[in-house]
Amino acid sequence: xxxxxxxxxxxxxxxxxxxxxxxxxLRKRLNLMFGPFRVFSYGTLYPCLRRLTEAGYIREYxxxxxxxxxxxxxxISYILTDDGATRxxxxxxxxxxxxxxxxxxxxxxxxxxxxxxxxxxxxxxGRRVRLAExxxxxxxxxxxLQQPRDQYAVVLQQHGRDSLEREVGWLDELISAxxxxxxxxxxxxxxxx
Numbered sequence: 001x002x003x004x005x006x007x008x009x010x011x012x013x014x015x016x017x018x019x020x021x022x023x024x025x026l027r028k029r030l031n032l033m034f035g036p037f038r039v040f041s042y043g044t045l046y047p048c049l050r051r052l053t054e055a056g057y058i059r060e061y062x063x064x065x066x067x068x069x070x071x072x073x074x075x076i077s078y079i080l081t082d083d084g085a086t087r088x089x090x091x092x093x094x095x096x097x098x099x100x101x102x103x104x105x106x107x108x109x110x111x112x113x114x115x116x117x118x119x120x121x122x123x124x125x126g127r128r129v130r131l132a133e134x135x136x137x138x139x140x141x142x143x144x145l146q147q148p149r150d151q152y153a154v155v156l157q158q159h160g161r162d163s164l165e166r167e168v169g170w171l172d173e174l175i176s177a178x179x180x181x182x183x184x185x186x187x188x189x190x191x192x193x
Contacts, residue, residue: 007103008040008048013057013080013088014111020061022075023049033110034103049078057084095122100130121178128171135164 008030015021015029023045030040052058061079080088092108092115099108105127112120138161145154 003098003101004103005048006098007107008044009052009057010088010091010104011107011110012045012048012052013084013091014107014114016058016078016080017085017088020077020079022077024075026078034106038103052084053078055083056081057087093119095119095126097126097130099123100126117178117181121175124171124175124178128168128175131164131168131171135161135168138164 011030011033012026015026015033021029023042026049027040027042027045030045031038034040049058053060057080058078059081061077092111098104100123105123108123138157142154142157142161
């Protein structure tokens with residue numbers, strides 16, 4: 001199974017853990033989660049829902065009869081099963097390199113309120129390391145460019161570099177806040193013992 005498929009399944013499980021949803025609503029929420037540069041079609045979503053149903057992670061919950069009044073079609077809603085909740089918990093607790101990738105990180109971050117501070121901190125630190133490596137590679141690439149340079153190519157590369165630098169700064173702020181929260185929590189639990 002590909003990374004994009006795993007990421008989509010992770011996001012669907014997370015969204016269904018909140019409330020039963022039908023495909024149309026799931027698609028809207030996924031598109032909000034992933035942003036305007038990655039839009040999911042029904043041709044991507046419904047095979048994902050079928051795979052998750054066959055794996056026993058979700059099940060059909062019921063029909064939305066109000067949709068039939070407007071469209072003439074019933075909408076099937078889906079709900080998370082116990083196995084799906086277990087799978088979601090496993091995904092949420094994963095702090096390995098896949099959690100730092102662009103898409104996986106976004107999904108993890110969307111559900112950060114559901115995991116403990118140490119897990120959040122490990123994912124943030126991993127993501128920071130990954131982006132710092134990219135930033136170093138871009139800096140090296142920019143320094144190796146030979147003259148004459150296409151001004152638009154240089155501006156585009158600089159824009160990418162600036163974006164990486166901003167995200168690294170943002171991660172530094174998040175890591176600092178999580179570290180402070182983790183240290184405060186640890187100090188409280190030590191005093192309580």
